[in-house]
Amino acid sequence: MKFSVFQLSRIGGREKNEDRMGYCFTREASMFMLADGMGGHPEGEMAAQIALQTMSSRFQREAKPRLPEVAPFLSRAVKAAHQQIVRHASARAMLDTPRTTLVVALIQGGQLYWVHCGDSRLYVMRGGQLLARTRDHSYVEAQNRVGMPLKGVNRNVLFTCLGSAVRPVFDISGPLLLREGDKILLCSDGLWSCVEDKRIVLALSENPVAKAVPELVDEALKNGGAHADNVTALALEWEGSSHRADAAKDGFTQTDTMSLEGFASTIQSDDLEPTGGGLDERAIDRSIEEINQAIQRSIGRRR
Template structure:
């Protein structure tokens, strides 16, 4: 596999950056991951961190060298992260459970698979055109789909920050899975938090990422979003990967996994810091416990969802 990748985050006008992002890869599979802790509830940054660590650890356990069932992995790892966030609340006797949105993407054998809960987005772009993007799990998007609200109101409607799906809520998360996407050389996968897409229109994202390398475009987009939002800016985070396939053209900015030792994993997803080991303990990933938790969550997944608000 050959690809280029770049990630960056800015705290914006907030006191705490509750966004988290990262990627991991082996010789044969890539994981892209972004989480946005929900500031309308306590310790959103912890929920985002737990989601990153849980999904990242499960990836490292199962990517040998590829993920056997990508869609199942994404669904199961989201449920496991949801369970871990609830376990954190119980361990620390918190008055409520921290919450986070999350979007993740797996790339292997020239195909991409992604999943999301909430309003952190993934865009699939080709030659400056958006082929697909995730649909926000928000009250506003539901109203737009029902024809009750015009799409032009996305940035001004009073319900634009009301979500009905996330990790950490009392009800089970609804993991929305993509169809398998066949990548071509030059295709771009772009993950971002609402601090970016709520300020910059989709056509601007596509144009900037098409006109410049991701190493230049991502910082420019983040800087533009922060400047436009000003003191009211949310945390702004983005992670972009350009797929180069298996082409052998030399370019120092392109990562080639062909030279990685078999069984090795490269990652930017941070492990638990000292003193935080109880957040994601090793025994939390016992397969029997995960399967039991997933079964319980699946039994509840069709229950009505509670709407929750992000600031």
């Protein structure tokens, strides 16, 4: 299994970055995640962090090195993430619970599955065309589906998320058999609300992910202006099981050289204080870079 991946997060015009992202993988399965902590509720960054750490720990425990069944795993893991957020709030007697969106892509056996809750999105591109996109759990999206007028409907209002007082609604899709060159993007609404879908598809179709992601993030920040939301994106290009001599040079992650029980993850450890604050933009970038380098060194030693 082989893929290239690039991830980037910017704070925009907000006081702090409440987005979190990362990926983890074994020799035979890989999982990519993005969560957008929701403003208007306390500790959004904590909710996003808990969601990713819960998903990652479940993946590490069950992918040995592959999951027996992918869709049931995703369902259990999302529910567990929601419960962990609620438990966090209950343990601290919080009057309101932290809340977050979540979108996850999981690849196993060359097949893509995905799950999402809220309005963080997943795009799948093939041959310059948009093959699939998640549909937001928002009132705007719901009314648009049935042809109802959208005037006066707030785009930011969601009808479900993780950490809410009611059981979250989430959609699981797949499997989709991937082809070499397919590209997958996970992003927060800070990106897709400021950059049109056709522009997202074009940028990723014409450029490597390491070039397309920074361009799209910069464009979203520019279009969003002084009050731009946090902008976070994680994109990957699927190379399947191909073996290329220049793999190390062009930044591909080669998983089939890992030991049978090997597990690697870019998910940050819980460095957040329960009362808020969180990691600043530079700390997030530094953590992502350090972890990615460590993974590449680890994989290199096994070759």
